Amino acid sequence: MPQFRKYKIPLLWLRRHTSTRNFILISSVLVGLTAGLAAVVLKTLVHYIQQLLAYGNRLLEEPVWLVVFPLVGILLVVFLVRVMFNGQLGRGTASILHSISQKSSMVEAHKMYSHVLTSGITAGFGGSAGLESPIVVTGSAIGSNFGREYHLNYRDRTLLLACGAAAGIAAVFNAPIAGVLFAIEVLLTDISISAFIPLIISAVVGALCSRIILREELLFFADQLGVFAASHVPFYILLGILTGLMSVYYSRAAWRIEALFEPFQDQPYRRALVGGVLLGLLIMLFPPLFGEGYGAVKLLESGKPEALLQDSWLSFFGTNEWLVLGFVGMLALVKVAATTFTIAGGGNGGNFAPSMFVGAHVGFFFSRLANMLQIHKLPEGSFTVVGMAGILSGVMHAPLTAVFLIAEISGGYTLMIPLMIVSATAFAMVKYFEPFSLDTKKLAQKGELLTANKDRTVLRIMQIRHLVETDFQPVRYSATLRELVEVIAHSRRNLYPVVDEQQKLRGIILLEDVREIMFKQEKYDKVLVTELMSAPPAVVRHNDTMAEVMKKFDETGAWNLPVLQGELYLGFVSKSSIFTKYRKLLIKTTGN
Template identity: 80%
Template sequence: MPYSYKKIKIPLLWLRRHTSDREFMLVSSVLVGLTAGFAAVVLKTLVHYIQALLAYGNRLLDQPYWLVVFPLIGILLTVLVVTFFFRGSIGRGTANILYNISQKSSLVERHKMYSHVLTSAITAGFGGSAGLESPIVVTGSAIGANYGREYHLNYRDRTLLLASGAAAGIAAVFNAPIAGVLFAIEVLLTDISISAFIPLIISAVVGALCSKIILQEDILFNIGQREFFAAEHVPFYVLLGILCGMVSVYYTRTALRVEELFEEYQTKILTRAIVGGALLGLLIMLFPPLFGEGYDSIRLLEAGHAEQLLQDSWLAFFGTNEWLILCFVGALALVKVFATTITIASGGNGGNFAPSMFVGASTGFFFSRLVNLLNISNLPTSSFAMVGMAGILSGVMHAPLTAVFLIAEITGGYTLMIPLMIVAASSFALVKYFEPYSLDTKKLAQKGQLLTHNKDRTILRIMKIRHLIETEFQPVSPEATLGELVEVIAHSRRNLFPVVTAGGKLDGVILLENVREIMFKTEKYELVKVKELMVKPPATVQYDDSMADVMKKFDESGAWNLPVLHGDEYLGFVSKSSIFTKYRRLLIKTTNVS
């Protein structure tokens, strides 16, 4: 153990022994927030200087082929780093952290405290069209979880520190502590009490202070609020919310479809990286604003200088016609989804947070400028671009409160709070109807590995049949005699006996109450076979059935024990009593700090 690490750890161990759990958690939230905030600062700074080193901008306009080469190089470098230093997998995205919470008791691999900073900096720095927020969420979560593991905290406290690290990361990236707290609550924590807010708030504030003190203003994403809310624009904000909901559904389904296409190259890592990097480079050459996170483009849209987006594009040849600008921005909103998903699916590291904001700003600008060009009304394009960001964030991430307060914080004012709430709520309501789960959680939900705000459903999803199978039931052969059955009964404490063939197939079950009378008639011991006494079980459970399906079978059959099969092969029984016992233990384990 390094000497410097010992110097830090020894006082904390003393503090752990000599303070209450609550006091230690408060100190821990400060340290986790400080570390996660500093990690966010390092990540943003790395990306800033990589892009400065590559000199992306006016100096590359004379050599547009670099727009193809740089993203390809970034993805290849990321793949090589992951392959040779992190055993080929680092677990990308917020979904991976949700999986760790629900399936691994909030234990996160140690390398995630730094692996995502390195790989996402390479991807985004070289022009990968993805955001840094998901990597910093993973990094902050890993910092909090491993801190909790190091000091032997229980599941609840470890999960809370995991969420505190994520909150600090988001707060540091945007200098938005409220949004950081709300993100942790909406996305990571499925059940939270009032006292748990304190560590989250402390970590988020500390993380935000890190970025505010260390980072330069041009590295942080801040935009000034230029226009104010007018009540007569409410109907247009409602329409924008509906449009954002539709675009969010398009975003989610398109992203999942593109990911499926790249899964064909799952074992061909370099091929996948080259194909994806080349496609991304071509997209960026056609639409240069797709290079990197896209915050510079958002600033131009917010400032009303959308024509500057065309300066690097081949479309600049046709001038700066208003309708041309409108079509270009609308196309950016649609194509950004492909660029981001290709970046991630081909082996790059990043997330959908910043791209959602990019698509939202483009959508809001497109809608308001279209209304203005048609002379329907005179809408403030800056306000609609900012509010559009909240609409897409709410729809794609399924986090409306995070979206509302994030945009309010980065604009430095709350005068747009009403339209932010209208658009975020409208978008979320529409998306929820078509897509019950967010982009990051849909696959986990399909596998039954997702924690939800419904505590009963959450616990049922955590429980697995394979952990509940009871094998002490004595099997009997269908060809066995009554006498042999009586001998088995005499040495068993159960009143249920599976009838299993020599090949392991379940033929039926013997219930003690059904043979109680005949088992005392010794004259029939050699005459009656088990297959004549067995009955069909009221229901069977498959090895891979979800616990919700299992409980439904128990309710419909009225049975207390059901046989578990793997195809036709008999494995054992599952009982209501074992399920209830496991349920109670998990309920205690997953209940947050009170």
């Protein structure tokens, strides 16, 4: 702690002696550097785990390790999560979106390293999931905790959170533009021009970390891709439709497979065994499913699909071109199962890399089939690369990220028009069938998903427990008019809840309803409260969303509604207090 304090003091001085804008720019450099280094650590961890296991030739000789390694990885992750993180890890970009909307962009400190450790083990041992979502969580946690440490407000803390995510994506792919666009499309629902500069700085710094330390080459090379021709446009449109439909299949299949694991929610080790064994069996049948799968994608892009069968049992049947094509198509279909088995079983990873894997196989399958049937001569490398953008756009609901990511990792923008065609077509198709992305569907169902609509965003940040007013004087259910008058005399409100001995709400009394009778003293001991009370126009539950609360206000026309937990009375929420809180949050979140 003293050592950390030594490094913190200069930044505290800067925080006090520089403008907020300049401090954010400095912070974006530090957040980008830290997130970029985290990405380097993650990729290095995966590399050395795989080197240690030496899964290459040994797995070919001993296929049983295809089952054992992924299972061991998932079990190890489940053990670490339970022992080190109390069973709470919070996977995927959905956990970050939840933190933005429900926790004022406060991300747990352990996520700055927990996702690097658990996803590295998962992928290193052969889990069929991507590293991109974990590094997004890691970078977001770094940005969030930096903002919290230096007492930044919600808006600036959210911006640094997005800077960390942008740097993480940029470092993983060496793609700074894609990192910026991912942060804007997925995390930031409302952005001003001034926010672009910190995002760009963080993304560039993160990409430089990866490029300088790891010295990685581009994932694909533009000189291996075919030249775009106008005659290919109809086929790219068809590929967009196909990848859109495959994206719908991907999302729905993932949801249904994940639902099969719900009976094991309270049995993490049994869940890990089921997921690990199923994953291992799939990998035995389809060895390219081992790990992230970028090696398989490179083989397709370079025109060597027959190499995918090298470790497969199908290699005994030779490398017939129809057999190879069928194997490629099957890989596209079963990858979603392998990824869901990995994540639902307890491993840590995301759907970013798997969606690119599926897209590459769909693109190759489509173009190779057209060439084999002599429908039209299509460049298979180009369709392989562009197909990745289609599935990525459809599954993640991030078409701009998909377009520029694939353009950056292929080392050129020669395929920009096909990328736009396929991404836009796929996105339009998916939006019709699935309004929300795979990662955000649960949040949307709970009403916790941020949108570009400022009003909805602010309402989702507001929570009912912060708005409950408890200064309404309760009246006993068995009280008389005399006791009611006494309560009214000592109250500043014109609304009185009626509760019984167990503090359960039995009704309400409005001052205007008893104004006439309360001056008739001869009735003080004859009239009971039960004769004067009425049912509230509606009740608010303590866990209602603000959208549900506002709907009840609109339907009843009331200005105050009681808040209950079960049947217990907690207080009232008023429309005026909601409006006041709304105005404050609107200023806080938008700066307007």
